[in-house]
Amino acid sequence: MKHKNNQLLKETHKFDVVIWITVSKEMSLAKLQKDLASKLDVKFSSNECETTRVGMLFETLSFKFSRFVMILDDVWERVYLEKRNALKELSLARQSVNGLEDGVIQQLRFSYDRLKDQQLQHYFLNCALYPGDFTIREIDLVHLWIVEGLVEEMNSR
Structure with missing residues (x-):
């Protein structure tokens, strides 16, 4: 893995x-989230839940x-990166997402x-990842949608 890492760094x-x-x-x-945050220079506070940390890391990477x-070295067992992926869980219509009450999920599902x-629906799911009191800048959403392939043409912004 060290050889592959060094090879990629040259490219x-x-x-x-x-x-x-x-x-x-x-x-x-x-720990994996903490290590990744350290590499990306993302700061977590002590009271953030796993879902919030995932959102912060995803946003930084996006x-x-x-x-x-991302090279994960010395892995002994399968790492389920898709495990408090909220987009995937909402799109699969699970009954709860990381402790959210059923009523919230039902309202989101109804709207979806x-x-x-x-x-x-993809645009909606992206917006549903943000906390209710979070100010979402339009340019950030557009950038996220471009990264995710939801907006295909540069002139379609």
């Missing part, structure tokens, strides 16, 4: 950043780096189901 034109994280045998998602490689256009 500076291909990636914005190459991230190397040693996972080890006693892997925990919280907005700062359009092309990145009423959007008949699949692209609008």
